[in-house]
Every structure is written in structure tokens, then in C-alpha cells.
Amino acid sequence: MENELKRMTLAGDFWRQGFRENFSVDGTEGMKLENRLKRGMFFSKALDLLENGMTYHRLAIDGIYPQESNIQVSLMTSDSNYIIHKNRTVAVDDFLADSGIGLEEKLVLFGGKESIHSGRSLDIFLGRLKGRYLWIYLSAFDMSGECFEFKNLRVEFPQESFMEYLPEVYQKNGDFLKRYLGVFQSIFLDMERSIDRFPMLLDVDTAGGKALNYLASWLGMHNEGSILSREQFRFAVKNAVALNKAKGTVKSIIDMVKLYTGEEPYIVEYFKLREYGRDNTERERLYNKIYTDNPHTFCIILKSGAVFDKGGKLEELSRLLEKVRPAHTIARIIVLSQNIRLDMHSYIGINTRLEKPGPAVIDDNTRLDAGFYLNA
16 A cells, blocks of 8 residues: 555544533543433534545444444545635534534535445445545434443544555446455454554553453462552562562562552561560560560551552552461551650651750640650
8 A cells, every 4th residue: 555544543532622412521531421311412623634635544433332222423524624604704613513503504514525424333434535624423312221432433544445456457436346345454454453463462561451450360460359550550560570579578568568558668577576675574565565466467557647548448458468478477557647645656757756845835825834844
């Protein structure tokens, strides 16, 4: 083929910027039918292909819709972005957006020579279309109650045909043959594109959705309950060898907490408490109370509960730690409060700060002045 076939995929902003009635666009970047008792209608804004006389090959719309739903698709092209309406020059986008103009009058634009209309089919050969600007009209009606959503729309251009590979005698007056070969051409190109994309499915940095989960299963990793976000899980799969190698060590505990919360924790192990409290019965009793007196228990100290402000949960972190903690041990998670209590254990520089000396205020009428001191 002389010109490389290009492909433009449209979703999200394409649906939002168009002119909609009874269609809504949510966070999934798709366009959903709202009221099932009314017909949904959508007019796109002009797609500018930047070249007069541009030809088109194919339109494919990806969506979820019941078999009995009624879907209509119309397309129009032109080298001009303006029309004459009531003796005035009006931009086509403004014309389609004008709620004072009836639907039938707008659809007249999609009934000319440079237009295509299709009922039900969402994979359309665009061999007749030619023009710099492309407009798309969608209408849908469905009363089944099942999920109905247009996910994305793909436009392929410029027009190229496998007829170029045939002897010249078949290329003359071959409009039917061009459309007939277009079916097999689309199947072949889709298959070729899938083969070209296959290496991306084996790359952790580019794989997504089911492909990423499939790669993770090769390494014995699973994101049960979607505890980890997509990017967190991608990092875990990419570093699976190192994470599995360190499993059951302090490093693996720290790495997992840091992956989930974004902050590095403090780890307190029982044998270290024995060293700190040696020959000091009172201190040993304090450590046993604050941390643990069980030699099979270790403590994970988080600086504050702010690490869960972005949506994480303590229960989910605990489930993650079950995968990497040493066998026959108990992981205890301690979340520090950002304040100081005179009768409790505090961590200087972590959840407690020492400021310049000054009188402590208990309430509006009571202050601890210089004549009052604490004996540590």
C-alpha cells in the first residue's frame, strides 16, 4: 500500500465534548444510556483530519449492548466546517449544538452524497466518504434493562484496499469488489495488529488488565480483592524475583509496607527488646506492655494513620503481610498518634517534637509556669 493506514481511537473527552441527549459519560471513559424509556442521541464535534479530500477506510465502535437494542450510526464528511442555514453562514458544530433546531433538520446533513447511514452494525466500511472534517451521529434505544455503553470509537484512514494487489483488470469499476475485500481486509489487519501488539502483553510495563494478572500468575502472584492498585501490583510483579527472594525477612516486611503505604515503617523484634531491657526490670516490663512479651511476635510501627488517607485500610495491609511474614510468627501493626501524652510512651522526632521552653496551657485559666517542673 502506498500510504500507511492510520488508526485514531476516541473515548472519554470525545464523548464529553460532543452534543448528548439521554447519554452520560462517567469515570470509565465510556458513554452510557441513562433513561431506558427515551432514545439516546449523540452528535460528535468535527474531527479534523487536516487534509482536504481525506479518504476513510473503516469505523468500529466498541461497546456493551444487548442484541435486541436499536442502534443507528450516521457519518458525514466535508472539506468545509460551515454550512448555510437560513441565509447565514453557521459552523456545523454550532448548528448541531443548537437545541432550537429540530433533530430531523440536523439529520438532513447526514443524508447527502458524502454521508453513510448504518442500522445496527458498529463496524462500517467508509469507502464512499471523502473530506477533511468528519461528523458522527449515534442514536440508541434499549428497554432490556441490561448494561448499555459505548466504550470507544476507532476511525481508520486514509482509504486503502487490497485491490491494489490484484491485476489491473480487476481494479477498474470494482466498487463491489473493493467493499467485498474490505471485510477480509479488516479481519486480516485486526489480526496483524494483535500479533504486533503481542510483545506488549508480555511486558510488565505495558501489560494491563487480564494480561497483567496472567503474567503475575506465572510468578505465583495474585492480587486478591484488588488490595494493591494497578501501578502497585505492576511494581510487585516487576520486582517479583527480589520480593520472593527476601520473603520471610525484615526487608520483605519493610518493602511490602512501603509498597502499600508509601512510607517505610519501623520494625521492632522481640530479641532486640530483650537486649534493650537487659538488667533493667522496669524497662523490660514497659517494653513487654507496649510491644509484646511473645518471642514469636514482631511489631510494625507506622508513623501515623495519614498513610491510609488515600484509601488504604489497616485490614488490607494485614492481609498483605500474611504473604511475606516468617512462618509461625505474628505481625502486630501499631499506628502512632500524632500527639504526646505524659503517661504514655512517645517517640521524639516521630510523633512528638520538643519546642522552645514555654508555659504549658491546660485550659483558659490554668498554666504551668516556671515554678512547675517534671521529674523524669
